[in-house]
Amino acid sequence: MESTAHAFKENVGHALADPNLQDSLAKLKVGFSERRRQAAERLPEFEALRDRARDIKNHTLAHLDFYLEEFERKVIGLGGHVHWAPTAADARRIIAELCQSVNARTVAKSKSMVAEEIALNEHLEALGIAPIETDLGEYIIQLRHEPPSHIIAPAVHLTKDQVADTFLEHHAKLGFDKRLTERNDLVAEARYVLRQKFLDADVGLTGANFLVAETGSSMLVTNEGNADLSNTLPRMHIVLASIEKVIPTLEDAAVLLRVLARSATGQESSAYTTLNTGPKRHEDLDGPEQYHVVLLDNGRSSVLGTEMQDILRCIRCGACMNHCPVYGAVGGHAYGWVYPGPMGAVLTPQLVGVEEASNLPNASTFCGRCESVCPVRIPLPKLMRHWREREFEKHLTPKAVRQGLAMWSFAARRPALYRRLTAMANRVLALFGRADGRYRTLPLAGGWTRFRDFPAPQPGGTFHARWAKRKA
Amino acid sequence: MSDATSSARAQILGGIRRSLRRGELTGEDRSAVAKRLADPPRGPSVARGQLPQAEKVALFCQWAETLNATVARVGPAEVPGEVSAYLARNNLPANVAMAPSPLLEGYDWAGQKMLSIRRGRGQGSDQVSVTGAFAGIAETGTVVMATGPDHPVSLNLLPDTHVVVLRESDIVGGYEDVWGRLRARYGKDLMPRTVNTITGPSRTGDIEQTIELGAHGPRRMHILVVRD
Numbered sequence: 001m002e003s004t005a006h007a008f009k010e011n012v013g014h015a016l017a018d019p020n021l022q023d024s025l026a027k028l029k030v031g032f033s034e035r036r037r038q039a040a041e042r043l044p045e046f047e048a049l050r051d052r053a054r055d056i057k058n059h060t061l062a063h064l065d066f067y068l069e070e071f072e073r074k075v076i077g078l079g080g081h082v083h084w085a086p087t088a089a090d091a092r093r094i095i096a097e098l099c100q101s102v103n104a105r106t107v108a109k110s111k112s113m114v115a116e117e118i119a120l121n122e123h124l125e126a127l128g129i130a131p132i133e134t135d136l137g138e139y140i141i142q143l144r145h146e147p148p149s150h151i152i153a154p155a156v157h158l159t160k161d162q163v164a165d166t167f168l169e170h171h172a173k174l175g176f177d178k179r180l181t182e183r184n185d186l187v188a189e190a191r192y193v194l195r196q197k198f199l200d201a202d203v204g205l206t207g208a209n210f211l212v213a214e215t216g217s218s219m220l221v222t223n224e225g226n227a228d229l230s231n232t233l234p235r236m237h238i239v240l241a242s243i244e245k246v247i248p249t250l251e252d253a254a255v256l257l258r259v260l261a262r263s264a265t266g267q268e269s270s271a272y273t274t275l276n277t278g279p280k281r282h283e284d285l286d287g288p289e290q291y292h293v294v295l296l297d298n299g300r301s302s303v304l305g306t307e308m309q310d311i312l313r314c315i316r317c318g319a320c321m322n323h324c325p326v327y328g329a330v331g332g333h334a335y336g337w338v339y340p341g342p343m344g345a346v347l348t349p350q351l352v353g354v355e356e357a358s359n360l361p362n363a364s365t366f367c368g369r370c371e372s373v374c375p376v377r378i379p380l381p382k383l384m385r386h387w388r389e390r391e392f393e394k395h396l397t398p399k400a401v402r403q404g405l406a407m408w409s410f411a412a413r414r415p416a417l418y419r420r421l422t423a424m425a426n427r428v429l430a431l432f433g434r435a436d437g438r439y440r441t442l443p444l445a446g447g448w449t450r451f452r453d454f455p456a457p458q459p460g461g462t463f464h465a466r467w468a469k470r471k472a
Numbered sequence: 473m474s475d476a477t478s479s480a481r482a483q484i485l486g487g488i489r490r491s492l493r494r495g496e497l498t499g500e501d502r503s504a505v506a507k508r509l510a511d512p513p514r515g516p517s518v519a520r521g522q523l524p525q526a527e528k529v530a531l532f533c534q535w536a537e538t539l540n541a542t543v544a545r546v547g548p549a550e551v552p553g554e555v556s557a558y559l560a561r562n563n564l565p566a567n568v569a570m571a572p573s574p575l576l577e578g579y580d581w582a583g584q585k586m587l588s589i590r591r592g593r594g595q596g597s598d599q600v601s602v603t604g605a606f607a608g609i610a611e612t613g614t615v616v617m618a619t620g621p622d623h624p625v626s627l628n629l630l631p632d633t634h635v636v637v638l639r640e641s642d643i644v645g646g647y648e649d650v651w652g653r654l655r656a657r658y659g660k661d662l663m664p665r666t667v668n669t670i671t672g673p674s675r676t677g678d679i680e681q682t683i684e685l686g687a688h689g690p691r692r693m694h695i696l697v698v699r700d
Contacts, residue, residue: 024680027680027681028681031681032681043518043520044519045516045517045518045519048516049515049516049518052515052516056515059508062492063497063505064488064492065485065488065489065492065496065497066497066502066505067505068484068485068488069485070509074661083477083480084477084480084481084483084484085480086480086483086484086487090480134688135678136676136678136679136687137676137678140678140679153677153678153681154678155678155679156678156681158679159680160679160680163679183679183680183682183684184684186679187676187679187684187686187687188686190687191686191687191688194688195596195688196596198688199596213509214509214512214661215661215662215663216663217663217667223674223675223676223677223687224674224675224676224687224688224689225629225674225687225688225689225690226687226688228625228628228629228666228668228689229629229630229688229689231666232625232626232629232666233626243484243488248505248508248509248512249508249509249512250512250647250648250651250654251512251513251514251515251648251651252512252515253647254514254515254646254647254648254651255515255516257647258515258518265677268535268538268539268612268613268671269539269612269614269669269671270671271670271671271672271673271674271675271689272668272669272670272671272674272689273614273668273669273671274666274667274668274669275663275666275667276665276666277663277664277665277666277667278665279665280665281620281664281665283620283621284619284620284621284624284665285592285593285621285624285626286593286594286624286625286626287619287625287665287666295484297483297484297487301484301487301488301490301491302487302491303491304488304491304492305491305492305493306491
């Protein structure tokens, strides 16, 4: 999809003024995060598992070439195929060719953020191949021609009534011409409509939560069962996964699974965790005849060994965005591309360029909640700060901010000057009165005071002055 | 391997090695990782599932019910009768698609006059399936399905109602115990095409974050935990 990350500020303006979105976000703030807290408390080993999950991912990244080759060897040994895609364009071409090799007209897709990253649907549609999103949330937003607004709950920005309108508009021609009002009726209607599409699809395309090097398996975690239908019924199963999804062994998967569902939705376990290994065996009664894994790099290998490497540990649980005050206020679309929230603020500049996405790492108060809940302990605020530094080095920071920072830095490196300036500012502000400890308006600071008060200086001078007095 | 594939492969692996500032892993470094792969270290053990067998069974049942499955604890002779009774209790059709599994042989299905049984893979029109289970996981009330000629995957997914027959002795503590059993049965590094681990019925929270059961897979899961 086309990035609008550069227009973050305008996007935010729209998001804050959208009452449906604000209703949905209000639910998100209490839903996911509270359930995660309870799930973590129910498992005394949770923190130890997070440490281990971090270590497993670090170990894998340090030996990524080895584990990818092992994974490939196992897949080929079982009659599957592995395709290496250095870029998004390579992955699109490989998948299109595979679909064309079986004259596919429809592809049953189960939710994949990597497929969003490479804009696969648009590419297939242009070739006359219809991708059908089967995850309920993805299906809803596909009908509405919207991008996902959350990595695990793509339609979280919509209300039930919006879904009802969308279904009526698109399902009426299938004979469903009554507007539904109950959630379970909406789910049942989507189940009925999509069931036939599963049975008719020529190709099933899924992502992967993990690729297990030990066995050559792709591992997929879902609640709906749509991914399992996608990888069972059509005659070709294509797995699209980025290279950092590989992990060494099933034992490592056990650790990661225990932190994944709890961090994502607060579930003890997702409903379906499935390992697929190769194509159907000769004597099996069902399953795909062909099994293909497309390994996408798209810039990830160049992140290894840099100060940003930690982001490659990400297991896409969404906990960082569920706990982020900025995401909670503006939702996912404002971030302007595929990955929103704190992990998106770190990954997007990497994938689309810091020039395009420099607003995102600035959309953080550095409150640290994302890092405190990350199941693989990614230091997200630190990584966002790295991007801010790179932005500054590349002279992308707005002129007013650069000049302000330059002035501050000039003063801060000269303690005597700094003390004189702050003492002066303190006295100037005091002219406006200290009545109730804050100012509702202040000359030249309208941008600040429009939304919040400005604190008034305390009596007794600056902190430095009071500290000196106290020590004396 | 075509030229395009091998050069793309070399490009990615070469890029990784450049970033890691080393060549292909060799010598001791390589054997250390190979050893980790051959003899996988376990993660922190989870105390919840480490129990005597009888308590594991109880914990399995408790979690399965908490996570929206229903459970009936029965003796071997009661299995076919419980399947019929469950379907009748819930006004469900008595036509069932059954896995052609040795785990389900030895039960007196013929004694259930009301049941009409078809053995084979699942079909889009199936209302009810009956399958065995490779294992149960006490830690989360999860059933594990290893697919093969005796257990088509489609039976786990297509019907509205999935009835699972699970022997008490197949209930283990955690995932690691399942991996051990899979390796013992299929060989180290060898997996059946599909292993489904399933925890309760299919569900979605995609509309207003409110859980609804029966998104794409079964709306109901009934587990018969069989004494052996």
